[in-house]
Structures are given as structure tokens and as C-alpha cells.
Amino acid sequence: MNKLQFKPVGLMIISVLIAIVILLIEVFLTGSKDGSFLLTLSFWITLVQGTVAVAAAADVSQGKWAEPLKKELFAFYPLILFTAVIYLILSFHMDIYKWTAKPGRWLNPSFFIIRNFFLILLTFVLAHFYIRASLRGSKSKGVLAVLYIFAFVASQSFVAFDWIMSLEFPWMSTMFGPIFFMESFYAGLALGGIIAAYFIVRKIGETSAITKVLRDMATFMFGFALAWAGLYYGQFLVIWYGNIPWETSYFGIRMNHGPFNILLYLIIFILFIIPFVTFIPKKIKVSPAWVSFISVLVLIGILLERIFYILPVVPVNVIAVVIEFVVIGFLFVLFFVNRNQIIKSPA
């Protein structure tokens, strides 16, 4: 781990290099009608924004449960800026959206890129000021946490409505946004669970305090599993009951054709049934092995859900996705290892 220690400038240079690697992959390895980058970005932005949202929610509710892991949850926040920068690569892939053939006032390529870029940037700026206030214990941290959560909700809703839902324009579902920002929070909790389990196994920090965090993360995931199922079912039920052909076609494509129908049941199993049933016993909630296993499973479930949304509409280059996941995953590990550097000197 010591070999991975870098100063903030070093981390910045590595981030830029990784952004260039992703740019090269997207320019040379994938075509303009390829959804690989959208898949990669829609997953990682969910995780990185959700992690800060978990800490912000704890601050807003004056909850002390996230306190022992706050620094770790904050460590990933510069990656919001990273996602904002690499988001611009999506401008090479605008052909994946059918509406680009006939752009409108809202759905036109330049406005699409600009509004989403500035929204991600806004979440980064608010995260930066909120984290600074939170670390100083300033009174303004509550207000800044609320502002961050508003920006986070807006940004994740735009990820849902603009990035993913508009792939199938004119199909629409008003539940898409809430599902996305709820999933983002779910992903943040899962990452928190993994970190807490890692700390307990490695005996970093005060084990009894971290065990409480682990239990709280597991309890929250238990609740969010039910909330996720509720929202997802709410979206499905309305479309199923309405039975309007242009609405039902979305589920028709996915539920009547393999492997997407299997994928749907797998997602329900991973994001709802497994966490809900497994986290009922108290002992499981304080077991690092179980919590980390379920947390990893939840993250896989969210990735599968992104695949479920994107793959039926646009092709995905598996090699490109794997490389991008490895490099961004490496960046996550790097920021986690260097958390003390990042929190000491916020970027």
C-alpha cells in the first residue's frame, strides 16, 4: 500500500493520465454508436456522488453513525470533478441517442453536454465546500449538506432522464429519476459497508465504533433494499396497469427477450431479495464478511441494472468497459489509500 502513496499533485497527474487512457479507448476502440462509455460513467458517477451523499445525509440529520468513516467517505469526492471532465468524452458518442437526428430545444447535443457538465461541476463545488465545512465542524455544514443533496438529486435525476431514459426517446417514466438517486445512495452505503468491513478485518481504528458503523450501514442497506423494490415496482405497476403500447414496449423488449428477462429477475434478486432476507438477523449485520459480500453484490446489481437499461438499445464493447472499470477502480483505490492527503488538503 505504501507504494500507492502520492501527494495531491501526483494524484491529479494520475487522474489526468487515466482520463487520457479513457479518451484513447473511446476514440480508437469504440465507434460513435457505442454505449460502453455511457455504461462506465453512469455506474461510477452513481457511486462517487452517492458516497458523499451518505455523509451529507448523516450531517443533515445530525447522525453520529457515519462519524468514524467520514474521512473515508469524503476521500472520493475529487472524483466528482474527474467524472465531470471525462463526461465530455460522451460528446463523441452522441450518435447513440436517436433524437440527435432531429434535435429539439431540450434534447440537442450541445445543450445536453453543457447542462450535464455544469450540473456535475456544481455537485463537485458544493461537495468541496460542504466537506471543508464538515471537517472544520462549521455551523454552515448543515446548510451546505442540504445544498449538496439538492445538487446530487438533480444531477442523478439528469443522469436518469437525460443520459439513460433519452436513449429510448420518446419513452418516459417519471420514476426514473428517483430510482437513480436512491440507487446512488444505496451504492454509497454499499461502499461504506465495504470500507467498514475492511477496517475491522485490518484492525484500523476503534473496532467497536467501526462495528457500529458496519451495523448501521447494513441496517440502511436493508431499508434501501425495500425502498428500491418499492420504487421499481411502483414504476412497473403504473406502466403495466396503464397498458399503453408506447409505454409497455420498454418492458416488452426487456421481459420477453433473453437474456434481458433473466437479467431483470437477477437484478430483483440481487438488489432486493438477497439484502432484505440476509440482513434480517442481527449477527449478519455485524459480520464484516457478510456485509462486504452483500455490499459487493449490491454494486454488481447496480451495474447489471445499467446494462439492463443500455444494452437493449445500443451495443457495448466489453473490452473497453473492462479496461475502463479497471482504471477507474484503480483510481478509487488510490484515492482511498491517500485519503489522509486528500482530506488534509482539499483539492
Add this chain to the structure above:
Amino acid sequence: MSNKFVFEEKEKFLHKLEEVVKSGVSAKDIEIFTPYPVHEAEEVLKLKTSPLRFFTLLGALSGLIFGFLFTIGTSIDWPLIRGGKPIVAIPAFIIVAFELTVLFGGVISFIGFLILSKLPDVKRIIDPEEYGNQFIILIAKEGRK
């Protein structure tokens, strides 16, 4: 008569509770009052897990089964096609089944709580002392050493 310890802070209360348990006082002779649930106290007292959860499970499962049987049964008994949906339309029945799972689970848990706590018992409900936000340890006289 009993021995009473009053604390304003949870940590001090837990510390004393640990001391009392270590001194050999049986958990049966210790009564605690806290302004909110303190799970650590349960761990210190090494209390057996309450069988209440089985009442909840029984209630929830019976509610789930009844919810589906009720909706499917009434639909088959009086078949009406609504909105072009099948007679037995599971997606719509999930809501009723879910609500009845919660309702039966809750009601049977409450009944289970009354049975396990041997309630109603007026003498035990009305406590002449009000402890507010304090953490209290009461040790029965027989338990003192």
C-alpha cells in the same frame, strides 16, 4: 427494596452495568431504564433473544399467504375482466399481499408482546417513578452482594 444507580450519560451507565454484571449479580435481578433503546446494555446483560420475532414471522407469513389467497380467491369466485388484464393478475395483488404482510405482522407482534410480557397487568404498567432522560440501574435486594 432495591439498589438504584442513576446516570446522565450512557457511557457511565454502561460502565457501571458491566461492573455490576462482573461482580456476579444475576441479570434476572437487574432492571434497567433508558430514555431510548441501548443495544449495548442487552449485550452486557447477555439477555436471551426474545421469541417475539417468531410471532412477527408467523404474522407476516400468514398475512402474505392470506393476501394472495384472498385476492386470487375472490377474483376466481367472481371473474371480471378489468382493463384487459388476466383474472388472476399477480402484479396488482402484490400490493394487497404486502399490506396484509405488514398488518398481520404488526398486529400479531403486538399480541405476542402482550403474551410474552404477561400484559395487561396494571401494577406493572404504572410505575410511580419517572426517570426522564436518565439511565437507571435497579438491583433487586436479593441480587446484592
